[in-house]
Amino acid sequence: MTSPLNPAQLRAYFALTEAANLLQFAVQQQLRADGDLSYVQFDILATLADATRPLTMTDLADGVVYSRSGLTHQAALLEKAALIVRRPSPADHRATVVDITDAGRARLAEVLPGHVDVVREMLYEPLSDQDVDTFDDITGRIRDHMRAKPPRSAVSRRPETDEG
């Protein structure tokens, strides 16, 4: 247990971290410049645009790994900007259904081309089609593994409280 990472693991971890940070930074700049959206706001709009059924606040919070209060805050901002609408769910009167508006879809359309450009230029320019397939396979397996493994479990290696 706690054996060190081998050199290739270490290198790849650092490269991944740095690349992901640089990409995220560039994407955030682009979304802000082209559509005055934070990444989370973009994610919410994109999720709503893709959804085949109406989504509730809880549905959205699950997708974004977000506290509900944080989502309420972001939804309030998006609603103030007229990009989404919230209405009480007819099925469950406790729930709130969130819809993307035409303005929301328009904003998404404004932002998407630049988003794709950034991803292609930064992430895919140095990769061949063969590389992309390999990268797709590996990242897919990593993501599936992370989804399956509850991230919290690996975290706290300290006893919660011994005293008291």
Next chain:
Amino acid sequence: MTSPLNPAQLRAYFALTEAANLLQFAVQQQLRADGDLSYVQFDILATLADATRPLTMTDLADGVVYSRSGLTHQAALLEKAALIVRRPSPADHRATVVDITDAGRARLAEVLPGHVDVVREMLYEPLSDQDVDTFDDITGRIRDHMRAKPPRSAVSRRPETDEG
């Protein structure tokens, strides 16, 4: 220009984004739980511990892609916790040299095993040695490409100011 991403590119981008977010979230939790450090603070300490020569605030800010004021803030926190020391540079009286303390190295040592565990469990458990080599190669090329390509250039596709 602005041709869409192909399916494999799109899948890999989503997988990468989700995996990187989950990994970052877990790492942040671990660093906070095991050593009461934010990721940026950990990054600063690790950079100082690895450095072969004394680093200035500007050296550090360059490595972390950080505003100088933000770095000053984080350095003040780390210094208050006695994990680093700042002193005027003898060579350039404008500059501040930052040193990691014994306590800083000790804190790093407390945190590193758990950090490595999280990375191995989340990132490398589903990969063979062969996969790791491939992954190392591809992520390394991506990072080098991103470093070479100034991230800002791809960002603003709006004219700065036409009026005034």
Next chain:
DNA sequence: TATTGTTATACTCTATAACTATA
């Protein structure tokens, strides 16, 4: 004049806890 670093300040993001209302 340009550069290093700090300070003052303000804004955004996020989370916790308390709360309302429905189920």
Next chain:
DNA sequence: TATAGTTATAGAGTATAACAATA
């Protein structure tokens, strides 16, 4: 009693601009 969502609030992180000191 449990769940959906909001509100109030507080804390952390980051950035901009103004500033002081030095090159």
